[in-house]
Amino acid sequence: MAKLILNRLSKAFETGGRAAVNDVSLEVRDGGFLALLGPSGCGKTTVLRMIAGFEQPTDGSILLGDRVLADAGEMVAPEHRNMAMVFQSYALWPHMSVADNVGYPLKVRGVTGERRNAKIREALAAVRLEAYADRRPADLSGGQRQRVALARCLVTEPDVVLLDEPLANLDRHLRQEMEETFREFHQRSGATMIYVTHDQAEAMALATDVAVMSEGRLLQVASPQEIYARPEGRLVGGLVGQGAIVAWPAASAQTRQLDWDVLQQLLSRSHGADYADILIRPQDVEIAGEGVPARVTSVLFEGERYALKLALGDEQALRAFSRQPVKVGDMVSIVIRSAWRL
Amino acid sequence: MFRSQNQGNSQPRWLFSFVVVVIFFLSVLPLGRLAATGFSSLFSGGARALLSDPVVWQAVYDTLTTSILGMIAAVILGGGFALLLTLFDVRGKTALGFLFMLPTMIPPQVTALSWIGMTGPSSALLKAIGMAPPLGSPQPLYSIGGIALLYGVQNAPLVFLSLRAGLLALPRDGVEAARLSGASSWQVLKDIILPLSLPGFVAGAAIAFVSCVGNFGIPAILGIPASIYTLPTLIYSKFAAFGPNTFADVSLLSGLIAILSVIGLTVEERVLRGRDYRVIGLSGQVAMFRLGNWRLIGELVLWLAIFITLVMPLTALIASSLAPAYGVPLTPATATLDAYREVLFKQAITRTAFTNSVSLSLATALGLLVVTVLTGYYLVRSKSKVAPVLSALAEIPYALPGIVLAVALILVFAAPIPIIGVSIYGTIWIILVAYFSSFFAVSLKPVVSAFRQLDPSLEEAARLAGAGFGRRLTDIVVPLVAPAAGASVILVFLIACNELTVSAILWSAGTQTLGVAIYNLDDSGSFNLAAALSVLVVIMVIAMMLVLELMAKRLPKGVVPWRS
Numbered sequence A: 001m002a003k004l005i006l007n008r009l010s011k012a013f014e015t016g017g018r019a020a021v022n023d024v025s026l027e028v029r030d031g032g033f034l035a036l037l038g039p040s041g042c043g044k045t046t047v048l049r050m051i052a053g054f055e056q057p058t059d060g061s062i063l064l065g066d067r068v069l070a071d072a073g074e075m076v077a078p079e080h081r082n083m084a085m086v087f088q089s090y091a092l093w094p095h096m097s098v099a100d101n102v103g104y105p106l107k108v109r110g111v112t113g114e115r116r117n118a119k120i121r122e123a124l125a126a127v128r129l130e131a132y133a134d135r136r137p138a139d140l141s142g143g144q145r146q147r148v149a150l151a152r153c154l155v156t157e158p159d160v161v162l163l164d165e166p167l168a169n170l171d172r173h174l175r176q177e178m179e180e181t182f183r184e185f186h187q188r189s190g191a192t193m194i195y196v197t198h199d200q201a202e203a204m205a206l207a208t209d210v211a212v213m214s215e216g217r218l219l220q221v222a223s224p225q226e227i228y229a230r231p232e233g234r235l236v237g238g239l240v241g242q243g244a245i246v247a248w249p250a251a252s253a254q255t256r257q258l259d260w261d262v263l264q265q266l267l268s269r270s271h272g273a274d275y276a277d278i279l280i281r282p283q284d285v286e287i288a289g290e291g292v293p294a295r296v297t298s299v300l301f302e303g304e305r306y307a308l309k310l311a312l313g314d315e316q317a318l319r320a321f322s323r324q325p326v327k328v329g330d331m332v333s334i335v336i337r338s339a340w341r342l
Numbered sequence B: 001m002f003r004s005q006n007q008g009n010s011q012p013r014w015l016f017s018f019v020v021v022v023i024f025f026l027s028v029l030p031l032g033r034l035a036a037t038g039f040s041s042l043f044s045g046g047a048r049a050l051l052s053d054p055v056v057w058q059a060v061y062d063t064l065t066t067s068i069l070g071m072i073a074a075v076i077l078g079g080g081f082a083l084l085l086t087l088f089d090v091r092g093k094t095a096l097g098f099l100f101m102l103p104t105m106i107p108p109q110v111t112a113l114s115w116i117g118m119t120g121p122s123s124a125l126l127k128a129i130g131m132a133p134p135l136g137s138p139q140p141l142y143s144i145g146g147i148a149l150l151y152g153v154q155n156a157p158l159v160f161l162s163l164r165a166g167l168l169a170l171p172r173d174g175v176e177a178a179r180l181s182g183a184s185s186w187q188v189l190k191d192i193i194l195p196l197s198l199p200g201f202v203a204g205a206a207i208a209f210v211s212c213v214g215n216f217g218i219p220a221i222l223g224i225p226a227s228i229y230t231l232p233t234l235i236y237s238k239f240a241a242f243g244p245n246t247f248a249d250v251s252l253l254s255g256l257i258a259i260l261s262v263i264g265l266t267v268e269e270r271v272l273r274g275r276d277y278r279v280i281g282l283s284g285q286v287a288m289f290r291l292g293n294w295r296l297i298g299e300l301v302l303w304l305a306i307f308i309t310l311v312m313p314l315t316a317l318i319a320s321s322l323a324p325a326y327g328v329p330l331t332p333a334t335a336t337l338d339a340y341r342e343v344l345f346k347q348a349i350t351r352t353a354f355t356n357s358v359s360l361s362l363a364t365a366l367g368l369l370v371v372t373v374l375t376g377y378y379l380v381r382s383k384s385k386v387a388p389v390l391s392a393l394a395e396i397p398y399a400l401p402g403i404v405l406a407v408a409l410i411l412v413f414a415a416p417i418p419i420i421g422v423s424i425y426g427t428i429w430i431i432l433v434a435y436f437s438s439f440f441a442v443s444l445k446p447v448v449s450a451f452r453q454l455d456p457s458l459e460e461a462a463r464l465a466g467a468g469f470g471r472r473l474t475d476i477v478v479p480l481v482a483p484a485a486g487a488s489v490i491l492v493f494l495i496a497c498n499e500l501t502v503s504a505i506l507w508s509a510g511t512q513t514l515g516v517a518i519y520n521l522d523d524s525g526s527f528n529l530a531a532a533l534s535v536l537v538v539i540m541v542i543a544m545m546l547v548l549e550l551m552a553k554r555l556p557k558g559v560v561p562w563r564s
Helices: A045-052 A096-108 A113-126 A142-154 A172-189 A200-206 A226-229 A233-239 A260-268 B013-043 B047-049 B054-089 B093-104 B107-118 B124-128 B146-170 B173-182 B184-212 B215-223 B233-240 B248-278 B292-322 B338-346 B346-382 B386-399 B402-413 B429-455 B456-464 B469-497 B501-506 B514-523 B527-554
Strands: A004-010 A021-028 A031-036 A059-064 A067-071 A083-086 A160-164 A191-199 A209-213 A217-222 A244-248 A258-261 A277-278 A285-301 A306-312 A318-323 A331-336 A338-341
Touching: A004 A045, A004 A191, A004 A306, A021 A045, A021 A059, A021 A209, A031 A045, A031 A200, A045 A160, A045 A191, A045 A244, A045 B215, A067 A200, A083 A142, A083 B013, A083 B456, A096 A113, A096 A142, A096 B456, A113 A142, A113 A338, A142 A172, A160 A244, A172 A191, A172 A200, A191 A200, A191 B527, A200 A226, A209 A226, A209 A233, A217 A233, A233 A277, A233 B184, A244 A260, A244 A318, A260 A331, A260 B215, A285 A318, A285 B248, A306 B456, B013 B248, B013 B346, B013 B386, B013 B429, B047 B248, B047 B346, B054 B093, B054 B146, B054 B184, B054 B233, B054 B292, B093 B146, B093 B527, B107 B124, B107 B292, B107 B527, B124 B292, B146 B184, B146 B215, B173 B456, B184 B248, B184 B402, B215 B233, B215 B514, B233 B248, B233 B402, B233 B501, B292 B527, B338 B527, B346 B386, B346 B429, B346 B469, B346 B514, B386 B429, B402 B429, B402 B501, B429 B469, B429 B501, B456 B469, B469 B527, B514 B527
Parallel strands: A021 A217, A031 A191, A031 A209, A083 A160, A160 A191
Antiparallel strands: A004 A021, A004 A059, A059 A067, A209 A217, A244 A277, A258 A338, A277 A338, A285 A306, A285 A331, A306 A318
């Protein structure tokens, strides 16, 4: 196996308009688990479909190791890529039993008899569906169908497994269970996995790397921790975690990680200084006796704490947590322990 | 470098060429040939003799009067039925709908025969109940009015379907909003429902008109004895009296039919294009009005209409088939099955006709299926701008009256086929080719609707599993469209088996079809044999319609033509 490389990949559809995917370069290491994160319409599904071979790039190329899978001139058909995919609709064949669905990639490859049956059993066991081998997909629940689709990916040891918003159609309880299944699946199979989602929590929880896309462009690729701590630009900062973005006279700051002393200094020298966007996470906002004044605009009781929305003196919004109950309209003093210049 | 936009698509390269070749041979070539012959005779002056012949203009006039009157009858009958059945709380809707749709599937020549059996001095049914007019009095249906009336009965289901589709899509909340605004039932009907369903009326009327213009069976049986010729029967008689100008003449005459049809089809297409506003609001739930005390009367009217247009003519047909000889009164003592014995076992001609029709229809239905699965797959999956054009070209031969296509094929095949030097004119093969061309659209439609309903990811999953095109087709695609494919086979078989127009022009000794056999038996005076054969045909039609009715739940919407 080898790493998957997207090299300046672009896709423009014949209908015109802006390119669906624009100059995306990305490397997924062998055995990595990459989440493609972005709002709907950002081009992430198009990237996935180009990797699968359902769409041809209009520019750039896709490589698996040294092998060119696709460029603007030629491409390897999906049936010859040794990839597997879990579709948003699961794409189980309604006229085949669960075992036949799972075993179909083997049948196509000419694997027959006891070897095939053993592999099917193994794959179904991995998703804990051994007892359902003879059922039809229509007789299964949503989560079970999802697991059949996953088992179908397992049987052939594919180089790359693609997942297209696989949890979008499931309820919250099932999502957590399936997230666990995906993690387990990744560890067991060692396959390179690419996971498309618009849910940042899902991406952070599952992936070893997160790639954030917007309007066809790739904004940042990094580990979940890195992306959370050091996002690049407003879009990524707004998409990952639940921080508030505030304009602060911080353009001249030496570092990007800013603590309270620095923030206070910047504020005191603010005349004539250039403003920059800074990202402030709610857990870094402390309600203290001293600091800058803020007005409480909304209070939401979450059980373990209160989630507050605050307005600074210049009406910029901020999020914070509080252990003590506060009322809408109260004035509080806050200290910002840490902020990140975007 | 060579850029292939098709690689991301699932189709192999040869599929496009295949579809183009199929559509070229089934649609473009025959119709192009017809147009070429028509134009060349128009410009070479050969047309002057034909166009100055008063018989032609009389035929145009008669075609127009019968078709327009027939269209009006169809609108009244079909429109009334659709409104009553869709909007009001009458009971037995399924049965009424099915029975009302039957005439459209019964071959026109059989409809004509059964109505003749119901009226006129020699009606076995009227004689049996002692109500026959005196011998020598004229058969009232051998007239413009008679032809128009039967056009109306035959084509009322087309109006019914078109209007019903529109009515079913009427938003219920729109009706409820009008009610809350204070409108009475009558005002709602007048101000909301009728204006919104007008496109359905007009489109249905336009299709009925086109169908009347191209009808051959009814004017052949009712018109020819009274020397009333419509354009299709005039073409038929030109072929019967074959002369040096025949090809040029019939190509011009069928050009006239094609022009009338295109006018009708254009009206239909225009009207339906402007119908988009009907999707506003929650549709699906049909608005329904309570008839209250009027319900029983409404139901009686509906059943009476079924009785007059369907039950009585079919009873008359059965009575005629049981009568010992033409004009002999039918009583329980004289009733005989001789006619059935004759057509089933004794007459070589009817047995040949059975064999011919069944094998032609089977070959057409199954052969077309192979073609339409591939074509339908291309038309649905292709993102190319050519696909809608090909789709439209595939529709034309069925949209045009069958007689136009028959003439076009004669022009193509009158001379031996180039290169192989074989002539199929006068053989059964030309009928087979004509059926392929004629019923291509019939076979294609269910398959295309099934493909449209198919989630593309089912096939994409098979691609990633490693399955190539042929493999996917056999393992995934075909099993999933199988119910629609089955419906397509039955529909084509049903329509081809009952067809008369195409084979009336193309048959020769030994290649007669069921439709031709019925027509010839009637023409030669063996009315009871024609009636017996017709009864058998009707039984077959009803049986097949019932099979499709039972399959309907598993089929995509719009596949079974009499359901909407």
